[in-house]
Amino acid sequence: MSDASLLALYGGTFDPIHYGHLKSVEALARQVLLRGVTIMPNNVPPHRPQPEASSEQRKAMIELAIAGNPLFTLDDRELSRSTPSWTVETLEQLRAEIGHSQPLAFIIGQDSLLSLHRWNRWEELLSLCHLLVTQRPGYPLAMETPEQQAWLAQNITDSVATLHQQPSGKVFLAQTPLYDISATVIRQRLEENQPCDDLLPPEVLAFILQHGLYR
Numbered sequence: 001m002s003d004a005s006l007l008a009l010y011g012g013t014f015d016p017i018h019y020g021h022l023k024s025v026e027a028l029a030r031q032v033l034l035r036g037v038t039i040m041p042n043n044v045p046p047h048r049p050q051p052e053a054s055s056e057q058r059k060a061m062i063e064l065a066i067a068g069n070p071l072f073t074l075d076d077r078e079l080s081r082s083t084p085s086w087t088v089e090t091l092e093q094l095r096a097e098i099g100h101s102q103p104l105a106f107i108i109g110q111d112s113l114l115s116l117h118r119w120n121r122w123e124e125l126l127s128l129c130h131l132l133v134t135q136r137p138g139y140p141l142a143m144e145t146p147e148q149q150a151w152l153a154q155n156i157t158d159s160v161a162t163l164h165q166q167p168s169g170k171v172f173l174a175q176t177p178l179y180d181i182s183a184t185v186i187r188q189r190l191e192e193n194q195p196c197d198d199l200l201p202p203e204v205l206a207f208i209l210q211h212g213l214y215r
């Protein structure tokens with residue numbers, strides 16, 4: 001097994017990026033032997049609630065959070081598009097660049113797994129990538145319906161080797177530590193002038209305060 005072969009992407013709004021993102025993915029990377037993780041902030045569709053920070057600010061906060069951490073890189077392709085980010089389209093675009101035999105994974109939290117069936121063309125995702133799922137406190141471990149549970153049972157793997165060998169098609173539920181942190185709670189705490197020091201990197205917090213974000 002080559003431990004360099006699996007590419008991993010991590011999508012999200014990152015409004016702002018926090019330790020729940022960073023630490024759970026670092027733990028995942030150790031488990032799955034990921035050499036690198038590409039963080040890909042998304043461009044939120046106009047009909048959804050918009051991020052409070054601008055695209056440039058979300059990007060700047062990610063850059064600050066990952067500076068000096070060789071695990072992470074940033075891909076801003078979705079931010080520089082004027083159209084909404086549909087993960088399936090981004091994955092198709094990437095497949096056109098890297099081909100269909102390269103093992104590729106998309107990282108999501110447990111909450112995103114539970115709502116996956118509401119994603120655009122969700123049934124096609126596993127034809128394009130694996131899904132690596134980090135645990136998140138407060139969300140059930142079982143899917144909402146028997147059909148979704150059957151879909152999970154059909155595609156789940158606990159084999160790291162399989163993730164590195166097959167290009168796509170598997171769901172891996174990682175045993176990551178639980179971080180009870182969300183961007184929503186951070187935004188609320190900042191609005192109420194409560195401390196957030198344990199929740200996100202100091203450089204990101206300094207940026208937020210300097211730019212008067214989330215007040």
Ligand code: ATP
Pocket residue numbers: 011012013014015019020021024107108109110111112134135136137179180181182183184185
């Ligand atoms: P918000 O509170 O604004 O909805 P969020 O904290 O959930 O934001 P996102 O940017 O929406 O952050 O999340 C990007 C990805 O990170 C999602 O797949 C989400 O499940 C995952 N994630 C976010 N927070 C955690 C956490 N504390 N532990 C594990 N995964 C997380």
